[in-house]
Amino acid sequence: xxxxxxxxxxxxxxxxxxxxxxxxxxxxxxxxxxxxxxxxxxxxxxxxxxxxxxxxxxxxxxxxxxxxxxxxxxxxxxxxxxxxxxxxxxxxxxxxxxxxxxxxxxxxxxxxxxxxxxxxxxxxxxxxxxxxxxxxxxxxxxxxxxxxxxxxxxxxxxxxxxxxxxxxxxxxxxxxxxxxxxxxxxxxxxxxxxxxxxxxxxxxxxxxxxxxxxxxxxxxxxxxxxxxxxxxxxxxxxxxxxxxxxxxxxxxxxxxxxxxxxxxxxxxxxxxxxxxxxxxxxxxxxxxxxxxxxxxxxxxxxxxxxxxxxxxxxxxxxxxxxxxxxxxxxxxx
Ligand SMILES: Cc1cc2nc3c(=O)[nH]c(=O)nc-3n(C[C@H](O)[C@H](O)[C@H](O)COP(=O)(O)OP(=O)(O)OC[C@H]3O[C@@H](n4cnc5c(N)ncnc54)[C@H](O)[C@@H]3O)c2cc1C
Numbered sequence: 001x002x003x004x005x006x007x008x009x010x011x012x013x014x015x016x017x018x019x020x021x022x023x024x025x026x027x028x029x030x031x032x033x034x035x036x037x038x039x040x041x042x043x044x045x046x047x048x049x050x051x052x053x054x055x056x057x058x059x060x061x062x063x064x065x066x067x068x069x070x071x072x073x074x075x076x077x078x079x080x081x082x083x084x085x086x087x088x089x090x091x092x093x094x095x096x097x098x099x100x101x102x103x104x105x106x107x108x109x110x111x112x113x114x115x116x117x118x119x120x121x122x123x124x125x126x127x128x129x130x131x132x133x134x135x136x137x138x139x140x141x142x143x144x145x146x147x148x149x150x151x152x153x154x155x156x157x158x159x160x161x162x163x164x165x166x167x168x169x170x171x172x173x174x175x176x177x178x179x180x181x182x183x184x185x186x187x188x189x190x191x192x193x194x195x196x197x198x199x200x201x202x203x204x205x206x207x208x209x210x211x212x213x214x215x216x217x218x219x220x221x222x223x224x225x226x227x228x229x230x231x232x233x234x235x236x237x238x239x240x241x242x243x244x245x246x247x248x249x250x251x252x253x254x255x256x257x258x259x260x261x262x263x264x265x266x267x268x269x270x271x272x273x274x275x276x277x278x279x280x281x282x283x284x285x286x287x288x289x290x291x292x293x294x295x296x297x298x299x300x301x302x303x304x305x306x307x308x309x310x311x312x313x314x315x316x317x318x319x320x321x322x323x324x325x326x327x328x329x330x331x332x333x
Contacts, residue, residue: 004064015046018184025178037095038175040088045170045188047081048112052163052192055156056199059207059301066303075124082112085166105169111162115155122152148281150256163192204247208296209236211272213248215291222278223322224286225263227271228295234269236299238262239307240333241326244299246274253285253293261325262299265333272297277322306330 019042023030030038054061054074062070089109093102120127121138128134141147167189176182198206211228219225245257264273276286304326306315317327 001064003060007061007064011050014050014188015043018042018046018181018188021178021180021184022175025175025181033095037088037091040084041092041170044081044085044088045166045185047077048085048108048159048163048166049188049192051078051081052159053195055159056195056203057301058195062301063303067301071124075119075126078112078116078119082109082116085109085112101169101172103169104165104172108162108165108169111158111165115159115162118152118155122147123149123156150282160193160196163189203298204296208247208298211295211297213289213291213293213295214271216287216289218287219275223275224278225273225275226286226289226295227273228297229271231294235266235272238266238300239305240265240329241305242300242302242329243326244297244301247296248289248293249295250290250293253289254282256282257298258282259301261329263325263328265329267333275322275325275328279322302326 019039022038022042023035026034051074054070054077057067057070065073085105086109089102089106117127121134122141128138138147145151167185170176170185171182176185210231212231213226214229215227217225217227241261243259243261246260247255247257249255260274260276262272263275264271276283278284278286315330317330319327
């Protein structure tokens with residue numbers, strides 16, 4: 001609870017800090033007509049950098065919220081940030097209609113709008129639920145592969161370029177002549193890029209746990225259980241019902257990561273089980289995984305676990321289809 005409050009306080013104080021620094025750098029201008037565009041711009045800049053931090057799904061933040069809530073927050077704040085940036089552009093554009101400093105900002109804005117729209121249609125489904133006819137557009141692009149979740153996940157990386165352009169934009173503004181403001185611009189973008197780099201490059205060495213596929217067990221229907229053995233030591237600590245991001249390293253199988261619940265229970269320290277239903281491109285190839293292949297699991301994630309709640313009167317578990325997997329872990333635990 002305290003961690004959650006701390007994170008939210010830091011998240012919402014960061015724009016305030018930047019606003020105060022910019023305001024005190026030139027109270028004459030920012031105390032008059034420049035105030036509102038500055039507040040919009042500074043808040044948008046901070047929130048857009050914060051989105052890059054969130055997309056790196058830091059475990060210490062995720063553990064307090066759960067990944068589903070965490071991603072919903074990320075989506076909502078991204079939309080708010082883009083709206084603020086657009087309002088900033090519309091107001092500030094009137095004061096500096098053709099200035100060079102606005103160009104990188106405009107390019108960043110176009111990229112952010114594009115990335116957010118694609119994510120809301122193809123990754124979060126939000127726009128599809130709001131405008132039902134969009135599901136035909138979505139289905140069409142999914143058939144062309146470009147609408148597939150994992151292709152969209154790659155396209156989502158364009159937001160890094162947008163963050164870099166937004167940084168260039170703020171550094172070209174007059175406010176960056178103030179050393180404190182400049183330091184905050186650099187600190188925010190540095191933190192965002194640092195988290196992004198960690199997530200994309202270093203996470204697998206620091207956060208990933210290596211396993212070897214020991215066996216494949218065919219289950220009923222189109223489900224297969226992978227039995228995994230740690231390559232070193234024993235299985236990490238996790239709670240029943242938690243999940244992880246799995247990558248398989250075997251020729252002929254894409255090493256892209258996919259989220260799966262752990263269907264074994266945490267008291268078994270020698271093996272870990274993951275039960276996968278054939279639902280698409282990647283899961284369709286699971287039955288071709290060979291015993292002996294190396295897999296990397298970034299885990300544990302999630303808060304769907306009875307030990308995290310007051311369950312002294314017992315629990316009722318209701319599952320459909322492959323949704324049974326976390327329940328298997330909870331039941332056997
Ligand atoms: C927290 C969580 C736990 C899960 N646990 C299990 C489990 O125990 N067993 C199981 O069989 N399935 C589980 N899934 C679903 C599983 O991740 C998807 O079925 C799988 O990623 C589909 O990949 P695909 O390429 O075969 O299918 P595709 O045809 O590419 O996609 C099918 C659907 O899966 C979703 N999806 C695809 N890739 C990803 C991704 N990388 N991240 C999130 N969603 C994606 C998309 O919404 C898409 O509509 C879980 C999903 C989540 C989010």
